[in-house]
Amino acid sequence: MASALQGFRFTARSCACAPLSRRCAAQSVARRRAFATTPLRLEKERSPEQKEVLGKVEKAVGYNLDEELAADKKELQDLLNAEIEFGPAGPDLSRRKKKLKETFLNYGDPEPFEDGDFDEDNHDDLPSLAHGELEQHREWRHYARLAAWEMPLLTKLAKPFEPPTADMSLRFRYTTYMGESHPAEKKVVVEFSPADMPNLTSIQRDKLRKLAGPRYNPEEDIVRMNCEMYETQAQNKRYLGDLVDTLLKEARDPTDTFADVPLDTRHHHFKPKPRFPKEWVLTDERRDQLAQYRLQMEKKDQKLELEGQLVDGMKKIETVISRPIPQEALPEMVLAGGKSTAGGKGKGKKVAVRR
Structure with a gap:
C-alpha cells in the first residue's frame, strides 16, 4: 500500500510540469529570498486537464498534494538555511558531564558511570534488604526441594538402632x-x-x-x-x-600406681541434695496413730459443743461485720508556735513559702 501511494505521489509531482530550462538550470547554493516575508507564488497556473487529474489523484490518495508539496519545499528550505548558517550537521556526540569537585563525600576513586563505561544509576534496582529477602526465599525453596525429592531416598540407607555394647565405652x-x-x-x-x-x-x-x-x-x-x-x-x-x-x-603402666597420691576433688563443687526424712515416711503404724488422734479430737469437739464452749468461726465473723464503724474526729489545724482559740486566731509566726 505504501509503494502504491508513493507512486501516486510521484505521478502528481510530474503533472506540475515546470519548464525544462528551470529543471536543468544550475541551482544556487545561497538562500533565495533571504529577506522576503511573503510566501512563494506559483509561477504558472495549471490547466483544467491537470486540475482534473490532480483531483482524481487526491481522491484516490486521500490528502491534498499541494499541501504536501509545500511542506516538502519548506523542509528542504529549512535544511538549506541551517547548512548555510551553521554548516553541515556533525556526528551526535554525547554531552560530557562536568566533573564534580572533590569533597569528603566523593573523595576517592571515580564512579563507573563517570568514565563512560556504565550508565548512571537510575535507582531502579532493589535495595539490599529486598535482596536479602530474596536470598532467604531461595534458601527456603532449596530446602523444600531437598525435602520433596531427596529426603525420601534416604530411607534406603536407614539402619535399625542398636544400643551401645560394653565395648563402646566412649x-x-x-x-x-x-x-x-x-x-x-x-x-x-x-x-x-x-x-x-x-x-x-x-x-x-x-x-x-x-x-x-x-x-x-x-x-x-x-x-x-x-x-x-x-x-x-x-x-x-x-x-x-x-x-x-x-x-x-x-x-596400665605398673612402674608407678599413684597409690600414695590422694584423689583431689577440690575442683568439683558438691551441691547438697535435700532428702526426705525417714521419720516422715507414712508407715502402717503411723497411719494408726493419726487415725486415733483424729478420733480423740472429734470426741473432744463434740463434748465442747454440748457444753457450749465450742467456738463457731462463722458466727464470730458475722458479729465483727455487724458492728458499727466508729467515726474518727478530724484533726484540728493550728498555726505553728501557738494554740488555737474558739473565738479568734492563735498566736504564731506565719512563714511564707515561695512556689
Whole structure:
C-alpha cells in the first residue's frame, strides 16, 4: 500500500510540469529570498486537464498534494538555511558531564558511570534488604526441594538402632547449626566412665581418675574432655581418641600406681541434695496413730459443743461485720508556735513559702 501511494505521489509531482530550462538550470547554493516575508507564488497556473487529474489523484490518495508539496519545499528550505548558517550537521556526540569537585563525600576513586563505561544509576534496582529477602526465599525453596525429592531416598540407607555394647565405652558429642557457619561447630566432646573401661584393675581405674585431674566428676564418676583446636570435627575426634589411648597406656603402666597420691576433688563443687526424712515416711503404724488422734479430737469437739464452749468461726465473723464503724474526729489545724482559740486566731509566726 505504501509503494502504491508513493507512486501516486510521484505521478502528481510530474503533472506540475515546470519548464525544462528551470529543471536543468544550475541551482544556487545561497538562500533565495533571504529577506522576503511573503510566501512563494506559483509561477504558472495549471490547466483544467491537470486540475482534473490532480483531483482524481487526491481522491484516490486521500490528502491534498499541494499541501504536501509545500511542506516538502519548506523542509528542504529549512535544511538549506541551517547548512548555510551553521554548516553541515556533525556526528551526535554525547554531552560530557562536568566533573564534580572533590569533597569528603566523593573523595576517592571515580564512579563507573563517570568514565563512560556504565550508565548512571537510575535507582531502579532493589535495595539490599529486598535482596536479602530474596536470598532467604531461595534458601527456603532449596530446602523444600531437598525435602520433596531427596529426603525420601534416604530411607534406603536407614539402619535399625542398636544400643551401645560394653565395648563402646566412649560417647562423643557433636554440635551442628543446620548449615550455618559457626566457630563452635568444630567442637567435639568425649565422655567415659573409668568403671566401664575394659581390662583395668581397681588400682588402674583409680590411677586413671587421678590422671584425669579436674576433668573428672566424682559425683557421676565420668571423665569429660573436649577439643576444638583443629578446623574439622574429624580431626578433633581423632585427637581425643589418641588422648584416651595415652591415658589408658599410662594407667596400665605398673612402674608407678599413684597409690600414695590422694584423689583431689577440690575442683568439683558438691551441691547438697535435700532428702526426705525417714521419720516422715507414712508407715502402717503411723497411719494408726493419726487415725486415733483424729478420733480423740472429734470426741473432744463434740463434748465442747454440748457444753457450749465450742467456738463457731462463722458466727464470730458475722458479729465483727455487724458492728458499727466508729467515726474518727478530724484533726484540728493550728498555726505553728501557738494554740488555737474558739473565738479568734492563735498566736504564731506565719512563714511564707515561695512556689
